[in-house]
């Protein structure tokens with residue numbers, strides 16, 4: 001290419017780029033105050049997708065940034081609420097009676113984020129028109145929705161799992177509790193009578209939690225957004241333009257969704273794997289018989305685990321006739337074996353994407369389970385704490401693998417599970433079938449995010465998508481008022497008919513009586 005042509009090309013690219021910026025780039029504020037890393041990973045993926053699409057994205061989060069190379073600008077909000085309180089609350093979140101405590105702690109985290117000096121400065125220095133869109137990572141933090149009210153721009157929510165009742169209520173998404181299992185109830189579709197009773201009860205529990213959450217949120221809202229300058233919280237809640245849910249119907253349950261509930265399940269997973277480090281790539285490419293990938297997550301170190309259990313894992317794994325990539329600190333090696341390659345860190349997502357990976361031995365963390373499902377790799381889980389046991393229960397129930405109990409772990413139990421998942425093709429078939437369904441979509445999760453955010457921006461909040469259900473109360477939604485009204489009419493008419501009948505009968509009798517008397521006289 002001649003220098004002149006090259007210059008022209010550069011100029012052309014420059015012009016196109018500026019035009020793109022001028023016409024398509026929106027100023028977007030991402031507000032992700034949830035103190036959970038697994039939540040942030042999902043919301044951050046949404047924000048990064050938008051930044052990569054050319055938007056000017058600023059993210060406020062209450063943890064360290066989880067995507068260091070992200071194109072958004074990240075501002076960390078240190079919390080006053082202590083980590084150990086949060087950790088204790090989150091650990092208890094699988095036990096229903098501890099949930100009120102979670103709701104309360106989350107409210108104080110919402111308050112920490114809004115009262116943080118950096119957010120206060122943002123609110124004081126910037127006003128209407130300074131942002132074109134606010135995206136809030138939803139986790140019982142309704143008070144923070146008011147950021148969109150402050151900037152007078154549309155509000156989008158990002159949510160980590162399938163929609164729960166609180167999420168449904170913002171956009172009038174139906175709960176359909178006769179056949180849609182509630183997240184707290186943990187029932188399976190189709191539900192029989194007993195399941196439906198359990199589901200109904202869990203819906204009651206969730207409604208109570210939602211009420212409690214709203215009570216705490218109203219306090220946080222009233223403190224941060226005084227009523228002389230801001231509308232009531234209920235008005236703010238009803239102004240959600242669209243919700244992204246990190247779920248896909250192929251995961252079940254099957255349910256109807258309103259048009260502004262958009263599924264982006266798997267947004268946090270790379271669509272194309274990055275190239276593997278050459279030594280790892282060589283092992284994977286050359287082991288046609290298959291490779292096992294073993295990782296107990298990013299937080300677990302040898303020193304956290306019982307030495308005896310590690311020895312059990314090593315003894316089983318070193319005898320397997322496969323190469324094993326084991327993510328483990330090289331300073332804490334349980335032993336040496338020529339089939340095991342230990343690494344301090346391994347690119348998990350890219351490894352699971354390799355066709356020669358035959359099995360994933362995992363702690364059952366949500367991120368790991370989803371990546372394994374996405375890439376169609378069967379699992380053996382050794383769940384340790386938090387949501388890991390229940391994640392593995394779901395994996396077992398779906399037939400994607402087996403779980404072994406850590407506390408009673410033995411060479412026999414671990415080996416049996418590994419042999420079963422390696423040798424019985426049903427696990428691989430089940431997870432690969434799911435993987436194909438999960439990935440078969442008209443647009444990838446990233447394309448979906450970009451399209452719908454642009455859609456909301458183009459149509460100034462896209463209020464035409466809003467279901468009228470948002471502005472109706474529970475009685476109206478169940479048509480109880482109409483049923484009551486019609487019953488009242490039927491009742492009134494029945495009463496009238498009965499009265500009239502009685503009247504006619506009585507008159508009839510009166511008319512008849514004299515006849516009888518006449519007859520008697522005759």
Ligand SMILES: *[C@@H]1O[C@H](CO)[C@@H](O)[C@H](O)[C@H]1NC(C)=O
Pocket residue numbers: 027056057058130131
């Ligand atoms: C991005 O948006 C922020 C907030 O409105 C603004 O301060 C900043 O100048 C913008 N950056 C660019 C490159 O437009």
Ligand SMILES: *[C@@H]1O[C@H](CO)[C@@H](O)[C@H](O)[C@H]1NC(C)=O
Pocket residue numbers: 148149151152153154155231235236239241460461462
């Ligand atoms: C509701 O959303 C619109 C844009 O969709 C915005 O202009 C307006 O300020 C918002 N109102 C409230 C009360 O949040």
Ligand SMILES: *[C@@H]1O[C@H](CO)[C@@H](O)[C@H](O)[C@H]1NC(C)=O
Pocket residue numbers: 108111112115219220223
């Ligand atoms: C929110 O935080 C501020 C500042 O720390 C505190 O004064 C206020 O009482 C808190 N409000 C609520 C509802 O927690």
